[in-house]
Amino acid sequence: MPARLFLSSGDLVADRRFEFARDLQLKGDLAAAADLLMQAIELAPNFISAWFTLGEIRTQLGQRDEAIAAFRKARAADPGDRHGACLKLMRLGAEKIADMPRAYVRALFDQYAPRFEAALIDGLDYRGPSLLFRAVLAVRAAAKKPAFFKRAIDLGCGTGLAASAFAREVDRFTGFDLSPKMIERARTTGLYAELEAADMVQGLRGRPDGCAELVLAADAMVYLCDLSAVLAEVKRVLVAGGLLAFTVETHKGDGVIIGEGLRYAHGANYVRARIAAAGLTLAHLADWSARNEDNVPVPGLVAVATKS
DSSP, rough: OOOOOOOOOOOOHHHHHHHHHHHHHHHOOOHHHHHHHHHHHHHHHTTTHHHHHHHHHHHHTTHHHHHHHHHHHHHHTTOTTTTTTHHHHHHTTTSSOOOOOOOHHHHHHHHHHHHHIIIIIIIIIOOHHHHHHHHHHHHHHHHTOOOOOEEEEETTTTTSHHHHHHTEEEEEEEEEESOHHHHHHHHHOOOSEEEEEEOOOHHHHTSOTTEEEEEEESSOGGGOOHHHHHHHOOOOEEEEEEEEEEEEESSSSSEEETTTTSSSEEEEHHHHHHHHHOOEEEEEEEEOOOOTTTTTTTOOOEEEEEOO
């Protein structure tokens, strides 16, 4: 995963105490780490990273109320919420499930970009693009149609892993990613005719009706809570007969939850309902895991939908 975000307090002594506290946290000495963080916060009351890390430690210690208070302090000190304190609050049941802050997603992937592919493929055994490729081929074969697409849109394109998997089947790729540093990496592949630093919905809204035969979202919709808006835009930009293929993480219940990895998990019934509500037809839905965490497959779904 990416290097941990650190937002300096502007006070050298406070920053140094934070560093010592993080070292103690990693060694398991949580009480001492919390004490050092409180010292850092006394020196710099709006020290965002210290408040966020204190919230994590309070959570580890089972001190829910104190954790909630710390995460709220972190968010108050950084309204953009680059650490994603709101996601921790959702996990603690202190706030309702809602969309991720754009600043959090951008900061996460800007940090991740330099080692994204190595971390995903080597560290997490990432297989999202290959799963989408197999699913799209199966759907096209069942429909007795060729798996070739003149124009495709890659949502949350990252460094271009999905485009690489479909390179022989797609004539022209457009990619969107919220992280400018990911866009820089994707540009070096030469796989994309167009690239734009934009979130999925924003990027799609800038495209004309019926401009794509294929839309891909490999490990991208896990960063969206409600899929309704993006699915509606996908339907609009697809030509008749066009395909949408995407992966999500999932859980055994209904609706949407926030998982331990601070990504959304969408229930299978939720996915079916949102696809139908968007006016798309579900052609394929299978339980396939796109990645591992701690060497254990993360439950997931691969979906392919068509536009009539």
